[in-house]
Each structure stands twice: as structure tokens, then as C-alpha cells.
Amino acid sequence: MNLIEKYAAEVGKYLPSRNRADIEAEIRSTLEDMLEERAQAPNADREALTLQLLKEYGAPRKVAESYGAVQYLIGPRLYPIFEMVLKIVAAVLLGVGLLGFGVNAVRMDMAGPALVHALGKLFVDSFGGVMMAFGNIVLVFAVLERVLPLSDQKDLTDEWEPADLAKEQDPDRVKTSDLIAEIVFTVIFLALFNLYSQYVGIVIFNDNQWTFIPVLTEAFFRYMPWINLLWTLQIGLHVWLLRKGMWDVPTRLINLAFKLGSIGLAYAMLIGPAIIKVNTESLAGTSLAEVARELSPLSQFILVPFLIAMIIAPVVEIVQTVIYLVRRRSSVPFPVK
Amino acid sequence: MENDELIQNMVFELRRGIISIAVLSLLGKEEYGYSLLKALSDQGLEVDQSTLYPLLRRLESQGLLQSDWRIVDEARPRRYYVISPQGREVLAQLKKEWASMTESMQKLLS
Structure with missing residues (x-):
């Protein structure tokens, strides 16, 4: 491979695969034409002329950019939502981390250098987990960037109307940012429960080290097939809605069915065997056993209100949707499809 | 910013702005x-x-140009x-728009 071919291939690295070969061929052809003309003089040093020519033609990446070849992992349309999700996740992780730290600091009556030491150790120990969470978010957005159609970029085209700003938002129009955030958080929780369930638990600072105790019980994992099915179907519905851009009666009814499924699942968890529990048996004989026994009732104290909220919130949404559908049906002269 | 640089940018x-018209007018015959460029x-x-x-790619994608790869006179392939x-x-x-614009500019600048 000569220098010109290497140069064209280097430009090609930054080009989309669709027209890479064609542009590379054209660059090669042009450079060879230019070199041919310059090398006509007697005693011309072709190698030196080639180097000079390539220098003049420009840095490969800059040449590729002139073809509009800037490629994004997460483009400008999704970036604001990506930033928002990242901030929420960072705030939650920080909040949970500091809460756990605070509880332990009070419990152990930490102060001075011991407090700083424990805090430092917490940051070091949780660094990997935080990076993993952020990595998964980037992955989800990178996939969405490639799956979502460009048609939702109405605000970048001539179709955009300033008068729309004054209008009330069409209730059937999909709120892109809400749906994307929902997809991302669902994927995060699916990954958490399926791949990293050992990280769902409580941290205890004891004997100068942080100990992590998983809390999900076997009963919880019996619900996992249903959780996976429900949430995967929900992601599918949301991606479909993002591509269509509008809610209609069938998608609203499917969404209602998902809400009913969520209520059923939360109710089963509420009345069934405990889905979280601090396993004191496995800690028997260790210095953590007593602490774990103290924290055990606390976990149920948090879980029960959470499950009740998981029942009430979808009920409210179902009622709102049914009222909307009934009103809408009575306000149009023929049934909506 | 120095005047020279300002003028150069303008x-x-x-x-x-005018390069598209120049290219279209020169491509009445194949090049x-x-x-x-020459x-x-x-x-x-x-x-x-x-x-x-x-620019050539854009004009082609807009349907204003046609192109094909060919080997002429045993030279290398060219588009x-x-x-x-x-x-x-x-x-x-x-061309009409250009004539109208240059006329207006002539009046404006004279």
C-alpha cells in the first residue's frame, strides 16, 4: 500500500461505512491526478512531492469532516435527556451512599480521622459500581441513538411552527424525553435485578471495613420471570411509541394492561413471602449478626410503603386514562381507531 | 481581529455562496x-x-448532477x-437570480 492509499484509508476510518469506499476511491484518484501533474518536471522526487501534497490536502480527520462525517455515540438530540438521566442516577447513588454512611457514622459513633478514613474507603469501594452504572446508561443511549428515527426532530426542520408554543400540548403526542427516561431506568433496573442482584442490599461499617449484605430473598427471584416479561414488553411499547410519535387507543389499552400487570405483581409481593430480608442466619457467629438483626425490621418498614405506592400510582394512571378515553370518545362524532 | 482576516472570511x-452556480455552469460538459478544480x-x-x-456529492444527491466511474485513455479510474x-x-x-442580484448590488455599490 503506497502513501496515497494509506492516506485515503485513514480518511475512510472517519467516514460512515455507507459511502466510505466511494469517497476513498475519489480521494485516491484526485491525489494521483495532482501528483501526476506535479511530477512531470525532470528529476522530480515523487516521494517528497507525495508528502507535500498530502500535507496540503489536510489532516485525514478534517478531510472526513468536510464530508459531514461527524459521528456521535450520543447525538445532540438525546444529549439533554442523557445528561438529565445521568444527573438523576448520580444524585440517587450519592444520596444512598451518604445515607448509608450517615447511618453507620451515627451507629459507630465515628469522628475525626476514623470518619475520614471510612468515607475514603466508601468512595474507593463504590467507584467500580458507579462506573458500571454510568457505562450501562451510555450503552442504552447509544442503542437508542441508532434505533430512534430522525422523524422526531420536527423542531429542527421547517415544519416547526412558532405558533405551536402558544398551543396546549396535544395529549396524544408522545413526550419523547419522558419515554426515553422510562426506557433507560427500566433497562437499569432490569440489569440490576438480573445481572447485579448481589449489589442490592445494605452496607455496614464494622471492624474497620465496609461489608455488603445482599437483601433480596428467594421469594423475590420467583417473580423475576414476570418482572422481565412485563418490563421487556413495556420497553417494546415505548420504543414503538417513540417511532410512531403518537398515542392511540390500542397503545393506551396495551399500556393499561401493563399497569394492571404491575399492580398484580406489587400486590402479590405485598401479601406473599418477604422479598427482602437481612439474612441473619448466614452472619451467625460474626460481629455483624447483631447489627443485621437490628436492621432487619427496618427493611420491611421501607418496603411496605414502597409496594403500596407501586399499587396506588398505576391505579391513578389507569383512572386518568379511562376518563380521557371516555371523554375523547364522546367528543368525536365517530369512534377513534 | 485584523481587517485582512475579516475580509478573508467575508x-x-x-x-x-457562488460556488454551486459556478460548478453547475461548468458541468455542461463532463469533468x-x-x-x-483546474x-x-x-x-x-x-x-x-x-x-x-x-459539494459535488451534495449536488448529486439533490439530483442536479449525475456521475459515473470510468477509465478514459487507459488512465486510472475517474469519477x-x-x-x-x-x-x-x-x-x-x-442565472436569473444572479443577474438580478448583481444588478441590485451594482446599484447599491455605485
Whole structure:
């Protein structure tokens, strides 16, 4: 491979695969034409002329950019939502981390250098987990960037109307940012429960080290097939809605069915065997056993209100949707499809 | 910013605006990329290759140019461009716009 071919291939690295070969061929052809003309003089040093020519033609990446070849992992349309999700996740992780730290600091009556030491150790120990969470978010957005159609970029085209700003938002129009955030958080929780369930638990600072105790019980994992099915179907519905851009009666009814499924699942968890529990048996004989026994009732104290909220919130949404559908049906002269 | 740099930027913007018309008018007969660069240069329009080639692609994707790869006179393969029927219609209209603009500018600047 000569220098010109290497140069064209280097430009090609930054080009989309669709027209890479064609542009590379054209660059090669042009450079060879230019070199041919310059090398006509007697005693011309072709190698030196080639180097000079390539220098003049420009840095490969800059040449590729002139073809509009800037490629994004997460483009400008999704970036604001990506930033928002990242901030929420960072705030939650920080909040949970500091809460756990605070509880332990009070419990152990930490102060001075011991407090700083424990805090430092917490940051070091949780660094990997935080990076993993952020990595998964980037992955989800990178996939969405490639799956979502460009048609939702109405605000970048001539179709955009300033008068729309004054209008009330069409209730059937999909709120892109809400749906994307929902997809991302669902994927995060699916990954958490399926791949990293050992990280769902409580941290205890004891004997100068942080100990992590998983809390999900076997009963919880019996619900996992249903959780996976429900949430995967929900992601599918949301991606479909993002591509269509509008809610209609069938998608609203499917969404209602998902809400009913969520209520059923939360109710089963509420009345069934405990889905979280601090396993004191496995800690028997260790210095953590007593602490774990103290924290055990606390976990149920948090879980029960959470499950009740998981029942009430979808009920409210179902009622709102049914009222909307009934009103809408009575306000149009023929049934909506 | 020095005046020279300001002027250079403004001339660049002006040139970028007229380069499409210049290319369409020169491609009444077939040209390959490098020959087109030289033809533009001969007419006093120095155009950078990083401006010309993406422009040729854009005009082709808009249906104003046609192109094909060919080997002529046993030379290396080259991509030859020529104006399309739609391009001719657009060029005719652009010429009128250009005439009107230059007339207005002549009046304005005199």
C-alpha cells in the first residue's frame, strides 16, 4: 500500500461505512491526478512531492469532516435527556451512599480521622459500581441513538411552527424525553435485578471495613420471570411509541394492561413471602449478626410503603386514562381507531 | 481581529455562496474532480478540494448532477460529473437570480 492509499484509508476510518469506499476511491484518484501533474518536471522526487501534497490536502480527520462525517455515540438530540438521566442516577447513588454512611457514622459513633478514613474507603469501594452504572446508561443511549428515527426532530426542520408554543400540548403526542427516561431506568433496573442482584442490599461499617449484605430473598427471584416479561414488553411499547410519535387507543389499552400487570405483581409481593430480608442466619457467629438483626425490621418498614405506592400510582394512571378515553370518545362524532 | 482576516472570511463566505452556480455552469460538459478544480482556478475561482468534493456529492444527491466511474485513455479510474436535466432547469433559474442580484448590488455599490 503506497502513501496515497494509506492516506485515503485513514480518511475512510472517519467516514460512515455507507459511502466510505466511494469517497476513498475519489480521494485516491484526485491525489494521483495532482501528483501526476506535479511530477512531470525532470528529476522530480515523487516521494517528497507525495508528502507535500498530502500535507496540503489536510489532516485525514478534517478531510472526513468536510464530508459531514461527524459521528456521535450520543447525538445532540438525546444529549439533554442523557445528561438529565445521568444527573438523576448520580444524585440517587450519592444520596444512598451518604445515607448509608450517615447511618453507620451515627451507629459507630465515628469522628475525626476514623470518619475520614471510612468515607475514603466508601468512595474507593463504590467507584467500580458507579462506573458500571454510568457505562450501562451510555450503552442504552447509544442503542437508542441508532434505533430512534430522525422523524422526531420536527423542531429542527421547517415544519416547526412558532405558533405551536402558544398551543396546549396535544395529549396524544408522545413526550419523547419522558419515554426515553422510562426506557433507560427500566433497562437499569432490569440489569440490576438480573445481572447485579448481589449489589442490592445494605452496607455496614464494622471492624474497620465496609461489608455488603445482599437483601433480596428467594421469594423475590420467583417473580423475576414476570418482572422481565412485563418490563421487556413495556420497553417494546415505548420504543414503538417513540417511532410512531403518537398515542392511540390500542397503545393506551396495551399500556393499561401493563399497569394492571404491575399492580398484580406489587400486590402479590405485598401479601406473599418477604422479598427482602437481612439474612441473619448466614452472619451467625460474626460481629455483624447483631447489627443485621437490628436492621432487619427496618427493611420491611421501607418496603411496605414502597409496594403500596407501586399499587396506588398505576391505579391513578389507569383512572386518568379511562376518563380521557371516555371523554375523547364522546367528543368525536365517530369512534377513534 | 485584523481587517485582512475579516475580509478573508467575508470573501470566503461570498465564494461559498457562488460556488454551486459556478460548478453547475461548468458541468455542461463532463469533468472529473481534479479537472473541475483546474477549470475553476482558470476562471479565477480558487476552490479548496475539501469544499469541492463534498459539494459535488451534495449536488448529486439533490439530483442536479449525475456521475459515473470510468477509465478514459487507459488512465486510472475517474469519477466524471455532468449536469442533469433537473440541474439545467435549476441553473437557468439561478442565472436569473444572479443577474438580478448583481444588478441590485451594482446599484447599491455605485
